[in-house]
Amino acid sequence: MEQRFTFDDVAALYGGVRPTYPEALFDDIAAFAGLDGGGAILEIGCGTGQATQGFARRAFSILALEPGKELIGIARENLKGFPHIRFAETTFEAWPGKPETFKLVMAAQSFHWVAPDVRFAKTAEQLAPGGTLAVFGNVPTPPAPPLAAEFARLYSRYAPSLSGPPLEAWYLPEGAFAKLLGESEYFEPAMHRSYPWSRMHSAESYTDLLRTLSSYRLLADDRREALLAAIAEVIVTRGGMFELRYETHRYMAKRRREK
Structure with a gap:
């Protein structure tokens, strides 16, 4: 199974524990893309609709x-009250496309799964002249001491493959995505913004969140559960709750005009 398809096995949990996105992000994208005057949006990889809802609420x-x-x-159930939302059960790669139809193509925490050979080319094809690509992702930052060191010790013991930077680091300004977008022949120079925020986690809510991450889904069941049990024990020992800080990194770029 491809890594990107592992989320469907924990869909209900995914919908309940995955973080959403700051409201200011949706306003910024709508303004940059000129959506107040109308225009359709294409979303690549909606998951259970966390980002979809932000745009749906804006009609x-x-x-x-x-x-x-x-x-x-x-996602269909979560958004059943919005008749202007349509769904297609398909990957972006397999979807036949609707060239020059959309004012905005957006991808929330999903663009890294799109095949590199179509990632920018096919996206640009779907955009109307002057259309916008918006890509954003939540990047967690290490918890405050002493949890960071204690978590690192547990990863070293139970899952050394997870000891490095998280997959979400792809969205950092120094990460791969910013470089790839900057090198793309299909888009103008991008505008980047970071939105810092945080949420409180209990041992249960944090380990449930980790269960929905693809890198954890690919661990052997016994190794994953041993790791998560040890993480939960540390959180309980340290008071039962902790603050996890995030940065939502957002990139917006206009489709490059034909030469």
């Missing part, structure tokens, strides 16, 4: 793509 028309049967089922 925009959206076509949301999602290959996971369970995930898209939850």
Whole structure:
């Protein structure tokens, strides 16, 4: 199974524990893309609809793509009150496309899964002249001491493969995505912004969140559960709650005009 398809196995949990996105982000994207005057949105990989809802509440028309049967089922239920939202159960790669149809193509925590050979080229094809690509992702920062050191010790013991930077680091300004977008022949120079925020976690809510991450899904079941049990024990020992800080990194770029 491809790593990106592991989320469907924990769709209900995913929908309940995955973080959403700051409201200011949706306003910034809508303003930059000129959505107040109308125009359709294409979403690549909607999951259970966390980002979809942010645009749906602003009454925009959206076509949301999602290959996971369970995930898209939850998204449909979550957004059933918005008749201007449509869904297609497919990957972006397999979707036939609607060239020059959309004012905005957006991807929330999903663009790193799109095949590199179509990532920018096919996206640009779907955009109307002057259209916008918006890509954003939540990047967790290490917890405050002493949890950071204690977590690092547990990863070294139970899952050394997870000891490095998280997959989400792809969205950092020094990460791969910013470089790839900057080198793309299909888009103008991007505008970047970081939105810092945080949420409180208990041992249960944090380990449930980790269970939805693809890198943890790929661990052997016994190793994953041993790691998560040890993490939960540390959190309980340290008071039962902790603050996890995030940065939401957002990139917006206009489709490059034809030469």
